[in-house]
Amino acid sequence: MKTLVVTGHPRKNSLTAQVVDRFSGTLRETGHEVELADLHAEGFDPVLREEDEPDWNDTRKVYSPAVVGEMRRVERNEATVLIFPIYWWSFPALLKGWIDRVWNHGWAYGDATYPHRRVWLLGIAGTDQAAYAKRGYDQAMKIQLQVGILDYCGVEEGRLEILYGSIEGADYVDQILADTVRLAKAF
Numbered sequence: 001m002k003t004l005v006v007t008g009h010p011r012k013n014s015l016t017a018q019v020v021d022r023f024s025g026t027l028r029e030t031g032h033e034v035e036l037a038d039l040h041a042e043g044f045d046p047v048l049r050e051e052d053e054p055d056w057n058d059t060r061k062v063y064s065p066a067v068v069g070e071m072r073r074v075e076r077n078e079a080t081v082l083i084f085p086i087y088w089w090s091f092p093a094l095l096k097g098w099i100d101r102v103w104n105h106g107w108a109y110g111d112a113t114y115p116h117r118r119v120w121l122l123g124i125a126g127t128d129q130a131a132y133a134k135r136g137y138d139q140a141m142k143i144q145l146q147v148g149i150l151d152y153c154g155v156e157e158g159r160l161e162i163l164y165g166s167i168e169g170a171d172y173v174d175q176i177l178a179d180t181v182r183l184a185k186a187f
């Protein structure tokens with residue numbers, strides 16, 4: 001399947017970048033095609049300005065050239081995977097802004113659905129699963145990201161996977177990378 005991997009991290013040697021490499025490499029080994037959208041390297045502007053505001057009375061509004069370019073990049077693929085560090089129990093602003101601007105009215109919702117049937121979200125968490133479960137952050141993220149965005153935009157094979165413990169030590173990092181390969185093989 002032609003798959004768009006969308007990511008964004010300020011540091012090239014981040015664990016997020018390693019997960020992107022591992023996931024993309026495994027997808028390619030199993031016969032998928034991968035196109036990388038590295039929003040940080042590309043300098044994507046996450047701020048939604050007036051030209052990209054939805055017009056609730058016009059589902060055919062033409063958005064800014066940057067947003068139309070992003071829409072075309074999605075459309076030439078068949079699936080999307082967002083790989084991101086979890087910041088404040090959610091997307092980093094860069095990826096949230098990509099959703100705000102690109103997953104727009106008339107294209108991803110309104111009288112439309114997101115072009116892909118399969119969208120996976122792989123979030124890399126600093127702390128461990130117990131810390132998430134203690135306050136319900138995992139459930140909160142599932143409702144906000146999977147129900148609130150993927151389901152809302154008609155994605156039929158939406159999935160949120162949280163990879164826990166990036167700052168808890170080497171064993172956790174090894175497990176995150178092993179889980180990345182396992183998930184890519186199941187894609």
Ligand SMILES: Cc1cc2nc3c(=O)[nH]c(=O)nc-3n(C[C@H](O)[C@H](O)[C@H](O)COP(=O)(O)O)c2cc1C
Pocket residue numbers: 009013014015016017085086087088089090124125126127166167
């Ligand atoms: C601004 C900021 C907010 C963060 N918020 C969270 C958080 O809410 N929960 C969490 O588990 N980790 C949090 N972290 C840790 C990141 O998730 C961590 O950087 C990530 O797991 C992966 O490591 P990497 O940055 O090397 O890719 C945060 C990090 C930063 C810089």
